[in-house]
Amino acid sequence: MTQVKHYIKHYLPLLALESTVITHGLPRPQNLQLARDMERVVRENGAKPATIAVLEGKIRVGLTGAELERLASLDNVRKISRRDFAAAIVKKETGGTTVAGTLFAAHRAGIKVFATGGIGGVHEVKTFDISADLQALAETPMIVVCAGVKAILDLPATLEYLETMGVPIIGYQTDEFPAFYSRQSGLPVSARLDTPQEVVAFGKAHWELGLTSAVLVCQPPPVATALPRHAVEEAIQQARQEALQKNIHGQALTPFLLQRLNELTDGATLRTNLDLLLNNARLGAQIACAYSADLRQRTA
Numbered sequence: 001m002t003q004v005k006h007y008i009k010h011y012l013p014l015l016a017l018e019s020t021v022i023t024h025g026l027p028r029p030q031n032l033q034l035a036r037d038m039e040r041v042v043r044e045n046g047a048k049p050a051t052i053a054v055l056e057g058k059i060r061v062g063l064t065g066a067e068l069e070r071l072a073s074l075d076n077v078r079k080i081s082r083r084d085f086a087a088a089i090v091k092k093e094t095g096g097t098t099v100a101g102t103l104f105a106a107h108r109a110g111i112k113v114f115a116t117g118g119i120g121g122v123h124e125v126k127t128f129d130i131s132a133d134l135q136a137l138a139e140t141p142m143i144v145v146c147a148g149v150k151a152i153l154d155l156p157a158t159l160e161y162l163e164t165m166g167v168p169i170i171g172y173q174t175d176e177f178p179a180f181y182s183r184q185s186g187l188p189v190s191a192r193l194d195t196p197q198e199v200v201a202f203g204k205a206h207w208e209l210g211l212t213s214a215v216l217v218c219q220p221p222p223v224a225t226a227l228p229r230h231a232v233e234e235a236i237q238q239a240r241q242e243a244l245q246k247n248i249h250g251q252a253l254t255p256f257l258l259q260r261l262n263e264l265t266d267g268a269t270l271r272t273n274l275d276l277l278l279n280n281a282r283l284g285a286q287i288a289c290a291y292s293a294d295l296r297q298r299t300a
């Protein structure tokens with residue numbers, strides 16, 4: 001039995017982590033460092049990390065240190081959303097799973113809690129592009145910890161879409177939807193919760209009704225590296241403009257925008273991105289522990 005299966009069987013705390021952030025979202029060498037740091041933070045907070053990816057055509061839930069290192073070093077790997085699994089399998093390819101892809105594989109493996117940086121969402125109307133993350137959130141009963149929607153996206157439109165799909169938007173210790181790099185967006189959440197136990201109780205109430213969507217837990221980026229909105233707004237506009245001019249679209253758009261923002265802000269957005277990923281890994285692990293404690297109590 002694999003370690004992950006052992007954990008599931010005994011209701012021990014597991015936290016799923018995605019890998020597109022490693023293969024496409026962050027530059028080298030910060031990507032490998034971050035992947036290792038996230039796994040460490042999860043362990044320090046009492047849970048087992050399961051980073052999810054596709055390696056040579058096999059869906060893998062939980063990677064070894066060597067596998068993580070190899071994934072972080074590869075060029076031209078596939079970015080795997082739900083539509084891409086079969087392609088990677090039949091072509092025996094390797095790739096990083098997006099939020100949507102990770103939700104699919106983690107749920108299939110029996111994992112209940114997942115942490116990421118920022119989910120995908122609706123891009124500006126000029127580049128009609130709605131992330132598959134949103135549909136996956138609508139259909140997958142898991143707790144997903146994030147810092148909101150990546151700020152390169154249309155936040156109000158993304159919230160409208162999630163509302164239509166019935167996905168609860170939880171503000172973690174906040175009444176406001178965080179804006180990924182910034183703590184404020186001026187947009188409301190659908191409920192505020194303040195502890196991991198409250199999040200678990202909310203998820204149980206939601207799913208016991210027979211509702212089957214994810215519960216999106218939105219935690220603002222840490223105060224120390226959070227950026228004021230006006231400090232990133234100009235860079236976001238410029239990066240979007242360049243993407244339009246260069247005709248960058250589809251799966252390449254989000255990675256392009258993130259990389260350009262990092263360059264335009266002299267690394268400030270990258271620092272915030274790394275920080276919030278670790279912060280979300282910590283909260284994800286705490287929620288995984290609370291979920292596991294609740295399950296063990298119920299089944300004792």
Ligand code: PSU
Nearest residue numbers: 020021025098099117118120131132254
């Ligand atoms: N969070 C980050 N950086 C990232 C991502 C999330 O801090 O790069 C990734 C996630 O894997 C998410 C993807 O699913 O960006 C969104 O891509 P798209 O907009 O093409 O669906």
Ligand code: MN
Nearest residue numbers: 129130131250
């Ligand atoms: Mn997209």
